[in-house]
Amino acid sequence: MKLISIAALCVLLTACTKEKMKWVAIGDSITYLNDHTDETGNRVTKGYMTRVVEQLPHIERINKGFNGWTATDVAGKIDNLGLSQADLYTVFLGTNDWWRGVPTGTLNDYKKNTGDTTLSGAFRIIIDKLRDLNADAPIILITPIQRVDFVYIADMKNNAYGSYKEKNGQLLSDFADAILEIGKYENLEVVDLYHESGMTHENLVRFKRLKDPATGDYKNFPYPDFINVPFNPETDEYPYPPEAVHMTYDGLHPSDEGYEVIARMLVDDIKD
Secondary structure, three states, X not given: OOOXXXXXXXXXXXXXXXXXXXXXXXXXXHHHHHHOHHHHOXXXXXXXXXXXXXXXXXXXXXXXXXXXXXXXXXXXXXXXXXOOOOOEXXXXXXXXXXXXXXXXOOHHHHHOOOOOOOHHHHHHHHHHHHHHHOOOOXXXXXOOOOOOOEEOXXXXXXXXXXXXXXXXXXXXXXXXXXXXXXXHHHOOEEEOHHHHOOOOOOOOEOOEEEEOOOOOOEEEEOOOOOOOOOOXXXXXXXXXXXXXXXXXXOOOOEOHHHHHHHHHHHXXXXXX
C-alpha cells in the first residue's frame, strides 16, 4: 500500500473541509500568461494563479487577464468581459497604463467617479462593477511590479524601456501609489508588489546581452549598466538568453521565480 505524505494529506484534508470559493482574477498579460505559458517561449511553467490554487485547493480560479490591456481598457469594456459573481476578486493592473501614458489621476477622480480616462477613475468603475456582482466578496488590489527593459520574446520590435525613468512625466511608482491610496480609502487589501515584493530593477534580470559600443562584441551588462546601451531588434540577438532570467524572463513578465513571489504574497492575503 502506497503511503501518502503528511503534507499531501494536509492539502487533501484542507480541500475537503474548506468551503469552495470562486476567484475571478482581473489583469493584463501577467495574469493572462497563467493559461498561455506557450507564449513565454516555455520559459514559464505556471503562473501565479495556478500556484495559488495549488496551495489553496478549495479555490476555483477564473482568469480574466487581457494581454496588453490597461485599467482604462478594462473599465471601458467592463460590461462586456463576462465577469461573474464570485467569492473573491483580484485586480492586477497599471503597468500598461504607465507605458501608454494614461494619467494616474487623483483620489478625487476615484471618489467623484470621473470616468475611464485616468487610472483612478477606471478603478472606481471596476470596483463598482465587482461590488454590483457581489457586495460581500473581498476585493484585493495588486500593484504593478517594477520593470526593466522589456523585449518580447516572439517579436523583438515590441520593446519598451524600464520603470527606472519616467514615461510621459510619470513614474510607475506613481501608479502603484495611486492604487495603494484607493485601497486605503476603500479599506481594501493591497498586495504591494512594487514596494514590498523584493522584485527590483536590480534583480529582474541577471543581465542584458548587448553589443559593446566600444568593441562591437556581445557583452553581458547588469542593471543599471545596460541603460542607454543601444539595442537593434533588426540585427541583434535576443538580449535575454535563458541564463539572464531572474525574477522576470524578458524584463517585464515574471519568471517561475517571480510568479512564486506573487503567489506567496497573495496566498498570505487570502488566508488573512
